Amino acid sequence: MLRITTTAYYPRKGVRVMHSSPDALLRPDDRDALRQALRQLYDRSDIPVLFGGQVENRLLSLSQFIGVRTAGLRGLRVRAETGLGGRVLITGRPAKVSDYRSARSITHDYDRPVLxxxxxxxxxxxxxxxxxxxxxxxxxxxxxxxxxxxxxxAVADASRRLAAELAIRDEVDHRLRLLDATRGSAGERQQGVPLEELRQVHAELRRVAQQVPDEDLRGRLLDMAGRLAGQSTAPSRPGPRLTPRELDVLAQVALGCNNAETGRRLSLLPETVKAYLRSAMRKLGASTRFEAVVTARRQGLLP
Known part of the structure; x- marks a missing residue:
């Protein structure tokens, strides 16, 4: 996979940020989320040097940097139990040293780049x-x-936000794997995946999409949910243009959720759910919730 290394400058403190950007992927490179977490931390704190990296097979690879003056830390691979990062890998807990050079609580495998x-x-x-x-x-x-x-x-808060973002991306991956199982002809899809499960995947994709900060990923998730709905039925005529939230609400209603349950799943007030549902019913020319769901399915808006 092609990776292009770039260098950028932050005007507020006049320091350099080094990062890599991957070619286009369905799931954005998690380094993008890591870089964003460091940027937000940089803007919200007075910490002069920030860096971090991803962990794979008990090995931490540093890839994102703000405020560094040398290239010594770039690409550094930290093994479990070595250095401060290696200690964190093992314990799963934050750790701090006030004077790195004299610290006795960690090994000094990485003294040269750090010092x-x-x-x-x-x-x-x-x-x-x-x-x-x-x-x-x-x-x-x-x-x-x-x-x-x-x-x-401040670093701990940034860590929690990044963990939440990665958890959402993991959930999206899980849902997309289920979606992959539905590809093929409508008959094959319904034999491989029960229609009710397909509808649950569709509703969950829409729900998760609303929690994703990455606009590009959110758009692709909503597009895939729309294709899943359109390919599972044969619309008799072009359907009305429902807003994303109206479709979110209808997707939950189609699973049998009442207004309160729909609100909890979508982080909306029950009154707001009612408003979206009334608007969707009006656009669909439906007089009941059930009729709205049936009409939306016939028009390829829901699976």
């Missing part, structure tokens, strides 16, 4: 998803004053 960078105080926080460490975020400073609890809390 060349001038780093003195470091905090490392794991990004834990479903009980597994998927990435590690670091905050560091070069001055004599160690990073305090406020800085550690």
């Amino acid at each position: 060349t960078e001038g780093i003195r105080s470091v905090v490392a926080v794991p990004v834990v998803v479903s009980g597994a460490v998927r990435a590690v975020l670091y905050g560091a400073s070069r001055g004599p004053d160690p990073l305090g609890d406020r800085a550690a809390d």
Whole structure:
């Protein structure tokens, strides 16, 4: 897979950010989410040096950097139980050293790149998803004053946000695998996957899409949900243009959810659900919830 390395500058502090961007994938490269987490942390804190990387097979590969002055840390691979990051990989808990050079709580396998960078105080926080460490975020400073609890809390908050984003992406992948099982002719699809399960996948894809911050990924998920709905039926005529939220509500109603259940699943108030449902019914020319669902299915808006 082609990866292009780029360099960018942040005008507020005049520091450099190094990152890589992959070619187009259905699931965006998780390094993009890691980079975004560091950018947000950079904007919300006064931590001068930030970096991090993903974990695979108990190996941490550093790939994202803000505020670094050298290339020593770039591409560094941290093994479990070695250095501060390796300790975090094993424990799954944040760790901090106030003076890296003299710290006795960690091994010093990576002294050359760390000390060349001038780093003195470091905090490392794991990004834990479903009980597994998927990435590690670091905050560091070069001055004599160690990073305090406020800085550690800021890195921890960024870690939690990134963990939530990765969990959503994992759920999307799971749903897309189910969607792959529905490909082929309508007859093959219904033999391989029960129609009710197909409808659940469609509704869940739409629900998850609304939680995804990445606009490109959200759009592709909604497009796939739409194709899933359109390919599972043969619309007799072009259907009306329902808004994404109207379709979200109808998809949940089609599963038998009442207004309160639909609201909980979509993070909407029951009154808001009613408003979307009334609007969808009006556009579909339906007088009942059941009629709205049936009409939407006939027109290829729902599976």
